[in-house]
Amino acid sequence: MADTAVQLSVTGTRxxxxxxxxxxxxxxxxxRHRIAPYLLLVPALGGIALVYLWPLAQMVLFSFQxxxxxxxxxxxxxxxxxxxxxTATFADPEFWLSLRxxxxxxxxxxxxxxxxxxLVGLLLNRLGRKMSAFVSTAALLxxxxxxxxxxxxxxxxxxxxGGLVDxxxxxxxxxxxxxxxxxxxxxxxxxxxxxxxxxxxxxxxTSFPFIAVSTLAGLKTxxxxxxxxxxxDGAGPWRVxxxxxxxxxxxxxxxxxxxxxxxxxNIFTQSYLLFGGLANRNEFNLGLYIxxxxxxxxxxxxxxxxxxxxxxxxxxxxxxxxxxxxxxxxALA
Amino acid sequence: MISTRVSARTARRTRKIVLNCxxxxxxxxxxxxxxWMVATAFKPSQEIYSLTPSLLPSHPTxxxxxxxxxxQASGIGTVWLFFRNSLAVTLVAVLxxxxxxxxxxxxxxxxxxxxxxxxxxxxxIVQMLPGQALIIALFREFDQLNLLQNLLGLxxxxxxxxxxxxxxMLRNFVATVPRDLEEAAxxxxxxxxxxxWRILFPLVAPGLVATSIFAFITAxxxxxxxxxxLGQAHSSYTLPIYVTYFFGRGGAEWGPIMAAxxxxxxxxxxFFLIIRRRLVGGLVAGAVKG
Numbered sequence: 001m002a003d004t005a006v007q008l009s010v011t012g013t014r015x016x017x018x019x020x021x022x023x024x025x026x027x028x029x030x031x032r033h034r035i036a037p038y039l040l041l042v043p044a045l046g047g048i049a050l051v052y053l054w055p056l057a058q059m060v061l062f063s064f065q066x067x068x069x070x071x072x073x074x075x076x077x078x079x080x081x082x083x084x085x086x087t088a089t090f091a092d093p094e095f096w097l098s099l100r101x102x103x104x105x106x107x108x109x110x111x112x113x114x115x116x117x118x119l120v121g122l123l124l125n126r127l128g129r130k131m132s133a134f135v136s137t138a139a140l141l142x143x144x145x146x147x148x149x150x151x152x153x154x155x156x157x158x159x160x161x162g163g164l165v166d167x168x169x170x171x172x173x174x175x176x177x178x179x180x181x182x183x184x185x186x187x188x189x190x191x192x193x194x195x196x197x198x199x200x201x202x203x204x205x206t207s208f209p210f211i212a213v214s215t216l217a218g219l220k221t222x223x224x225x226x227x228x229x230x231x232x233d234g235a236g237p238w239r240v241x242x243x244x245x246x247x248x249x250x251x252x253x254x255x256x257x258x259x260x261x262x263x264x265x266n267i268f269t270q271s272y273l274l275f276g277g278l279a280n281r282n283e284f285n286l287g288l289y290i291x292x293x294x295x296x297x298x299x300x301x302x303x304x305x306x307x308x309x310x311x312x313x314x315x316x317x318x319x320x321x322x323x324x325x326x327x328x329x330x331a332l333a
Numbered sequence: 334m335i336s337t338r339v340s341a342r343t344a345r346r347t348r349k350i351v352l353n354c355x356x357x358x359x360x361x362x363x364x365x366x367x368x369w370m371v372a373t374a375f376k377p378s379q380e381i382y383s384l385t386p387s388l389l390p391s392h393p394t395x396x397x398x399x400x401x402x403x404x405q406a407s408g409i410g411t412v413w414l415f416f417r418n419s420l421a422v423t424l425v426a427v428l429x430x431x432x433x434x435x436x437x438x439x440x441x442x443x444x445x446x447x448x449x450x451x452x453x454x455x456x457x458i459v460q461m462l463p464g465q466a467l468i469i470a471l472f473r474e475f476d477q478l479n480l481l482q483n484l485l486g487l488x489x490x491x492x493x494x495x496x497x498x499x500x501x502m503l504r505n506f507v508a509t510v511p512r513d514l515e516e517a518a519x520x521x522x523x524x525x526x527x528x529x530w531r532i533l534f535p536l537v538a539p540g541l542v543a544t545s546i547f548a549f550i551t552a553x554x555x556x557x558x559x560x561x562x563l564g565q566a567h568s569s570y571t572l573p574i575y576v577t578y579f580f581g582r583g584g585a586e587w588g589p590i591m592a593a594x595x596x597x598x599x600x601x602x603x604f605f606l607i608i609r610r611r612l613v614g615g616l617v618a619g620a621v622k623g
Binding site for chain 2: 036038041043044045047050052054056059123124126138139141142148149150154157161162205265266269272273290291304305309316319322326327
């Protein structure tokens with residue numbers, strides 16, 4: 001395998017003599033039929049098939065079957081149910097609630113992250129070397145914090161029992177923070193709005209650094225003369241951004257936008273941990289809803305499958321945008 | 334004349350001060366949660382639950398860390414056990430995925446063949462698939478393979494999950510290695526294996542390091558697969574599952590929890606600092622080019 005793996009397209013590479021006659025013949029076979037690239041791809045394709053393609057195919061099958069507890073335990077056979085799982089899903093108000101929450105959350109967090117990240121990126125570009133290094137290191141730390149640590153940490157910050165946020169809000173004057181009794185306010189189980197406020201703060205905190213650093217990388221490629229010319233013409237920062245920076249960085253912003261949408265739609269770890277697992281049904285987003293349908297007793301792989309297909313289709317629409325913009329920028333060359 | 338120059342200088346100085354203040358504000362806001370995690374980890378419990386929280390621990394203690402290391406905090410084992418699990422899983426997974434994705438990226442970068450573009454587009458799409466959507470089938474598949482409640486199952490999943498991004502990043506590094514070098518070596522009679530080890534491998538090594546660390550961080554942080562696969566197999570828990578295990582029980586002990594998550598966070602932070610320059614490249618390289 002290793003011998004053939006390294007034919008490396010070098011025309012006229014002599015077949016390695018190791019393994020004697022059979023090795024040489026194998027080498028000739030590989031070259032004549034041009035199968036070297038396919039051989040190189042086999043392990044990768046196997047892995048991708050194992051964790052992506054095969055499960056995806058399985059989910060499609062499940063979505064048309066009555067795959068529930070009796071079928072999982074094997075007490076009754078699996079039957080095809082047509083679009084039954086899909087109609088059941090669309091008839092479930094909890095599905096629509098979780099979909100609405102997912103879309104609203106992305107609609108709030110994506111722009112927040114992008115604006116915050118871009119502003120910090122612009123700031124980093126204007127700061128002196130030392131200050132810029134300091135701020136970007138700070139941002140890097142937030143970015144590096146694993147999702148689990150971040151969730152546990154924000155759960156503690158917003159905890160009703162000794163959490164810093166409630167204590168601070170409790171000390172503030174009522175005219176500023178409203179008349180809610182903040183000391184002991186439970187953010188994560190009171191309802192979807194406070195719960196998602198915490199999630200929003202957490203997600204913006206972890207994901208703005210990536211946007212900022214990417215924006216900064218883009219800004220470094222903009223020729224300084226362009227800005228000088230604009231300053232001399234008396235353009236303000238707002239105009240300079242929209243007339244020069246934004247058009248030039250548009251490809252970067254597009255990729256960042258698509259990635260953010262995908263990431264914020266996919267949010268699971270943080271919502272699972274902050275909202276106390278699967279305990280609060282009125283705070284479900286799509287990810288929690290799917291997980292609940294598939295694994296909470298009684299489990300239904302059929303419904304889970306249908307939901308997975310719906311979820312994947314929604315994300316695919318976004319992904320098509322991502323793929324198209326990658327292709328257009330020649331990333332496949 | 335002089336006065337305008339002076340005022341311009343004052344304006345510039347004011348702008349600099351404003352910008353630096355803004356930078357400082359961003360840094361403080363960003364760092365504060367992490368600071369709070371570490372500060373809580375070093376506080377004795379009467380300070381953690383005191384009615385007026387203090388910024389710094391007034392009587393710093395390593396008691397929380399001692400509980401985490403001794404295993405009393407979680408009741409399922411010392412933190413080193415879970416460190417070992419996490420490291421074993423991620424290191425083996427990264428090793429496998431690096432090797433496999435190096436082979437694949439050579440195929441993609443060095444050969445033109447049918448389905449090449451299809452394969453590349455598949456890589457892009459596959460890495461966007463929502464994990465929660467596939468976890469059900471993955472769970473059932475690995476149940477049938479008998480790989481659920483052990484580390485081997487996680488190794489396989491993490492190695493395979495890292496492939497799309499690793500191949501995508503590595504193929505650029507392979508493409509930058511000049512073909513002439515390989516051809517010259519081939520003319521000199523070097524075997525294919527030798528060309529691979531002596532020429533291609535050293536030149537791609539920096540790229541391999543970058544993708545490996547990327548894969549390492551992804552696997553080290555992974556939550557949903559480990560949560561679903563490991564179930565009650567406490568001795569196989571990875572660090573994120575361990576941290577959430579005693580966080581999930583009622584009456585959370587914030588001192589030990591923060592100590593555990595501090596210990597869990599430190600290695601990733603170090604990795605990020607090491608590769609900070611390469612981090613952005615992989616994902617945005619295509620966009621910057623355009």
